[in-house]
Amino acid sequence: MTELTESVTVMMKEFEKLPGIGKKSAERITYHLLRATKKDALALADSIRTVKERVRYCKNCYNLAEEELCEICSSGDRDTSLLCVVEQPRDLISIEATGSYRGLYHVLLGRVSPLDEVTASQLTIDALVKRVRTGKFKELIMATNPTTEGDGTALVITNLLGDFPIKITRLARGITSGGALEFANKEMIADAMQGRQSFLQ
């Protein structure tokens, strides 16, 4: 790649920094953009700039927003007695996509992770605790990831609210719909066994 001009090399290296983009993909994208019309290429560049200039976190729940409040917090159509705690905006999006939840959210923007040196104070846990203590929520649903760190984060929050009268639940765990017992790991089966439900509800 010695004969690419300097600015092309710079652009290719920028694409290589993106997740899932290796040297070959970056090359392919580079040639694509070299051939593309100026208008099309700048549409991509401008879309990145617009996102970084416009998108911020909702003042209330830390979901992605282009106004002070996100679409969910500013909607009058949600069950304000339920608060679901997720790690990232993408988790919120996954839950929304199912249509099975109509309450509000709180996005932690991460998880407590001693190994990555992420402590509770770097997340939005303080804001969450304040929101719960000053609000009128009836139930707090922990939807952090089913990992050691996700569970740990939920535990930190539960401890901080230990004296506060609110029902705290977490997402059910067990075998996955459509999965096979044969391929389930020990933890999955142990969770499913422990949380077994009445067959006829």
Next chain:
Amino acid sequence: MTELTESVTVMMKEFEKLPGIGKKSAERITYHLLRATKKDALALADSIRTVKERVRYCKNCYNLAEEELCEICSSGDRDTSLLCVVEQPRDLISIEATGSYRGLYHVLLGRVSPLDEVTASQLTIDALVKRVRTGKFKELIMATNPTTEGDGTALVITNLLGDFPIKITRLARGITSGGALEFANKEMIADAMQGRQSFLQ
């Protein structure tokens, strides 16, 4: 993906237009850029803008350039008696990477392709013919791709220069170094048989 803000959705769709980037990759890149610092994200945006504003084709050979002439044409260190014809700048880069050629290039910016409605007049063939007729090249090396269209393009050029006293060659064809005869196709073996060389040179 209903709860992404508008500008995030626009950005994700722009990434989906790139070659090799599907919905999932675009999502992953989107989350990466949302998390990235403004500085890092804008570095990508600006690199694209800079390329589209600065990069042009060399006035002489149509290689990528940031000045009027590309680095190869403006170098005093090349064999000006050899002219190698390639379809795209990336072909030139591949040849340069081998270090086995020290002459000049001419980039056609495509190939004659009746199916894609690409005719000779849309390429830089006129400029090439003029360059050869007014220059002092001793040999013209056809390095178009070894495909029907690449060969056809080379033939068009050869015909246009039929009356001009210049040696016209093409890249050797045969079995590939490191390949296995077992997996070579008919054309490869036929080419190799036809162009067989003296074993001890």
